[in-house]
Amino acid sequence: MPDLPVAVVIGLYVLSWVALHLGAGLTAHVLPGSVLRGGWWWFRPRGFEYRGHLYRRFLQVQRWKHRIPEAGGFYGGGFAKRGLAHHDAEYAERFLLETCRAEFSHWLTILLSLTFQFWNDWYVTAIMLVYALVVNLPCILIQRYNRPRLLRLLARANRSG
Numbered sequence: 001m002p003d004l005p006v007a008v009v010i011g012l013y014v015l016s017w018v019a020l021h022l023g024a025g026l027t028a029h030v031l032p033g034s035v036l037r038g039g040w041w042w043f044r045p046r047g048f049e050y051r052g053h054l055y056r057r058f059l060q061v062q063r064w065k066h067r068i069p070e071a072g073g074f075y076g077g078g079f080a081k082r083g084l085a086h087h088d089a090e091y092a093e094r095f096l097l098e099t100c101r102a103e104f105s106h107w108l109t110i111l112l113s114l115t116f117q118f119w120n121d122w123y124v125t126a127i128m129l130v131y132a133l134v135v136n137l138p139c140i141l142i143q144r145y146n147r148p149r150l151l152r153l154l155a156r157a158n159r160s161g
Contacts, residue, residue: 017131020112028105029075036100043100045148055145065142072098081146089157096150103143106136 004012028036036043048054055061073080079098085091113132117125 013128016116020109020115024105024108024112025071026075027108028101029078031101031104033097033101036104037097040100043103043147045144045151049144049148051152052145052148055141059141059145061141061145064138065145068138068142072102084153087153087157089154092150092154092157096147096154099143099147099150103140106139106143110136 070080070082072078079094079101081095081098081102084095110129110132113128114125116128120128
């Protein structure tokens with residue numbers, strides 16, 4: 001990067017991060033649900049996540065997740081995921097889809113952080129990647145924590161309804 005005043009460089013980084021976060025969020029928002037929920041192996045619960053014990057017992061997601069901002073309703077027609085509003089199958093399906101949408105958005109932001117390598121030294125890119133991980137991994141963990149719970153809710157709703 002050319003020699004610019006530190007305040008200008010910091011301002012450009014802040015604007016870049018805002019653009020990356022908003023761009024990833026908008027990309028996830030406009031993707032058809034069929035793309036995100038169509039059986040992607042990426043979003044399926046893993047064996048080590050069984051019933052969410054990893055997130056509940058070891059990471060204690062339920063104790064800190066309320067401190068993380070929730071931006072599901074940021075774009076028009078979005079879906080806020082702060083808590084369950086209904087317990088029916090249709091709502092559980094939509095909530096599941098939106099956890100995939102949110103997780104995709106946060107993984108995309110992490111991936112996009114690597115674009116800093118095109119105009120920075122390697123150590124600045126490393127710092128940006130660490131920032132991306134610190135900011136986005138808690139959000140990903142929350143989505144992964146919620147998914148097994150929602151799958152159980154969906155199974156119960158389908159059995160009873």
